[in-house]
Amino acid sequence: MMAAAKSGSLSKYGQECPICLDVFTSPRQLPCLHCFCEHCLQDYITSKATSTLGYLGEFLCPVCYAVTKSQSNDIESKECASLFPYSSLPVVEKSKVERSCEVCSNSSHGDVNVAKKFCVTCEEFMCNDCALYHKSMKMSKCHQMTTTDAWECNPESSVRCTEEFGCLEHDNEDIKFYCKNHGIACCGTCTYLYHNTCKDVFELKQNLPDLLEEMNPHKIMEELQTLEDHLGNFLGMNKEEISIMESKITNISAKIAEIRKKINRMLDDIEMMVKTEGDRIYEDWMIRKQEQNHQCQSLINAVRSSYALLETVNRHGSARKKFFVASKMMNQLLSYNEQVRERFGRVEHMKINIKLNKHMKVLLSKDVQMQAKIECHKEFKDMQGNIIIKPLRERDVVLSRVLDIDCPSSKEPVYTGIVQFPQGEIMLIDSNNDTCCLYDSSYNFITSHTLPGHPSGLCLFGDHDVYIAMPAKRAVRLLLIRDRSIRVTGTIATRYRCYGLDAVDKDTIVVSGPCSVTSGSRKCYWSLITRAGLVILHHEFDCQWTYEAFIALDMTKYRIYVSVSGGNTVYCFGLTDGELYFVYVSNDLKFPLSVTVDRDDNVYVVGYCSNNIHKLSPDGVKLQIISSDVAEKPTGICFNHNRDIFLITNQSQMGRQLQQYMHT
Numbered sequence: 001m002m003a004a005a006k007s008g009s010l011s012k013y014g015q016e017c018p019i020c021l022d023v024f025t026s027p028r029q030l031p032c033l034h035c036f037c038e039h040c041l042q043d044y045i046t047s048k049a050t051s052t053l054g055y056l057g058e059f060l061c062p063v064c065y066a067v068t069k070s071q072s073n074d075i076e077s078k079e080c081a082s083l084f085p086y087s088s089l090p091v092v093e094k095s096k097v098e099r100s101c102e103v104c105s106n107s108s109h110g111d112v113n114v115a116k117k118f119c120v121t122c123e124e125f126m127c128n129d130c131a132l133y134h135k136s137m138k139m140s141k142c143h144q145m146t147t148t149d150a151w152e153c154n155p156e157s158s159v160r161c162t163e164e165f166g167c168l169e170h171d172n173e174d175i176k177f178y179c180k181n182h183g184i185a186c187c188g189t190c191t192y193l194y195h196n197t198c199k200d201v202f203e204l205k206q207n208l209p210d211l212l213e214e215m216n217p218h219k220i221m222e223e224l225q226t227l228e229d230h231l232g233n234f235l236g237m238n239k240e241e242i243s244i245m246e247s248k249i250t251n252i253s254a255k256i257a258e259i260r261k262k263i264n265r266m267l268d269d270i271e272m273m274v275k276t277e278g279d280r281i282y283e284d285w286m287i288r289k290q291e292q293n294h295q296c297q298s299l300i301n302a303v304r305s306s307y308a309l310l311e312t313v314n315r316h317g318s319a320r321k322k323f324f325v326a327s328k329m330m331n332q333l334l335s336y337n338e339q340v341r342e343r344f345g346r347v348e349h350m351k352i353n354i355k356l357n358k359h360m361k362v363l364l365s366k367d368v369q370m371q372a373k374i375e376c377h378k379e380f381k382d383m384q385g386n387i388i389i390k391p392l393r394e395r396d397v398v399l400s401r402v403l404d405i406d407c408p409s410s411k412e413p414v415y416t417g418i419v420q421f422p423q424g425e426i427m428l429i430d431s432n433n434d435t436c437c438l439y440d441s442s443y444n445f446i447t448s449h450t451l452p453g454h455p456s457g458l459c460l461f462g463d464h465d466v467y468i469a470m471p472a473k474r475a476v477r478l479l480l481i482r483d484r485s486i487r488v489t490g491t492i493a494t495r496y497r498c499y500g501l502d503a504v505d506k507d508t509i510v511v512s513g514p515c516s517v518t519s520g521s522r523k524c525y526w527s528l529i530t531r532a533g534l535v536i537l538h539h540e541f542d543c544q545w546t547y548e549a550f551i552a553l554d555m556t557k558y559r560i561y562v563s564v565s566g567g568n569t570v571y572c573f574g575l576t577d578g579e580l581y582f583v584y585v586s587n588d589l590k591f592p593l594s595v596t597v598d599r600d601d602n603v604y605v606v607g608y609c610s611n612n613i614h615k616l617s618p619d620g621v622k623l624q625i626i627s628s629d630v631a632e633k634p635t636g637i638c639f640n641h642n643r644d645i646f647l648i649t650n651q652s653q654m655g656r657q658l659q660q661y662m663h664t
Contacts, residue, residue, distance in 0.1 A: 026105045029087035032066040042081035101127035118151040120144040178204045401660035409433040415649040417458040418636040429455045449486035461503040471497035500550030512551035524549045539578040552595040563592040563605050582620035594636045599643035606634040
């Protein structure tokens, strides 16, 4: 059953052009043995003329993607496809379909007749006219000729199992020899040029049966079928993984939507509570206010009556009458003032106190932060996300402090790296003097330690551990800072020179640098390495030109940022899979060196020759270019423990300086 299915599949494949999916028309065969209609192949070659391979006179096979060299010097030539050999295999595979005369197809007059005859010797289909002409020629008059109908009834009897191929390198010279040492068939010229020292070279014609038996085409077909099955299984597994991933994404989206609904319901509950409590308090407050207004109006009326009475008596009454009324009004005035003090002497403000449960208190906390962690399968940990609501305000960066650095050295110092410890101390790398220098929180020099090998970048892990890149040694040194002293505790070997590094966790670091130190190098790398020296992941990428490559990690988004010196480029990769997320290129960034990340996941890159610092968003969008009169030749950059203040080392003409920037 399998053999039958396989035969049917191959027969169907042999009848149709892989490009147009129609019956072959003038089939042409590439060196990889795949066949295509001549016009389909010509259109395909023409469409690839402007590609990178096209400029080299080459193109990829549409089926197997093998690099194929054009038979013409001009790949845009309209006759490029016709220069490939005509193949009879697709014609032999045709079954119960109308065939064209192959002799007419190879001629230049353009008219192609329907084939009625089949030459068994030449294995060609011919029309009646071409068959008569074929039989009339002296060379082919003895050829066995049959009808196409008879051939269709028993095609196996007339199928030739081998195909004569010409040498593509030597003007289609016939292939007559086989080199068993190299396992390839070759022409006489190839045998003389490339296989003259091989011991097992013999004529192909004499040893063809033995070679066929040794090669065993049926076994090869079975292996091809097995390979196809494996690829099919792999494709099915990939589709299943894609389906699982889509399901995970759907579930995460659903969970996020559910979290949003819960948050909205909580906000609705808060709004309803505020409204209900406010309405109740407002009603009580209004009742009291209306009662106060009524009492106040009554008191106003009483005061007016007393005033009118006293005014009338004062005009027309006797002195005795005035005395008694005035005395009475004086007592009445005291009573009025007492009532005013008691009833209206203080202002009552409406207060609304809403008791919130602990979830709502978290929701309405001072920092207004919410975190929604999505639980995923361990393979999808990089999908865990944090939903953070931040205050809506602009954060500008300003220069807050400039300090001269005092470090004893025999040569002119060149500071290539800097870190700040949680307690405020800082460490600088002086690459030119092979030294690391330690300063206290007031930036006073404490001590130094010699590290032969031109140390470059450094990173902090924990409160006292420091990793330092040693490019000349192709290694990373582990340093312990205790009691105002520096001690080397270990070494990690690297494959290439490493200039930049950062810590992933207590057991893993990521290093970066060029793959070669030769002039004109075009490749950089970054690698995940354990403290034991085991390489977990190694990734190489093309770049314009580089001498150094520095690196920074963003463990929130699982991203790696690599700044490549010698150009104006910053690359962003995924930490878990090495996927390239973006490439930042700016003419305002010249010779980038150190790179770091702040608490908002923004990226900072120092431009050594452009005298500035570029601030990028996590997606590679330029947010700000930080520059000042003292930002001359910046080299290293680092953030403090809270990631809101960063320090920059620079090499100004006035001396080596340390600059402190902060968010306003």
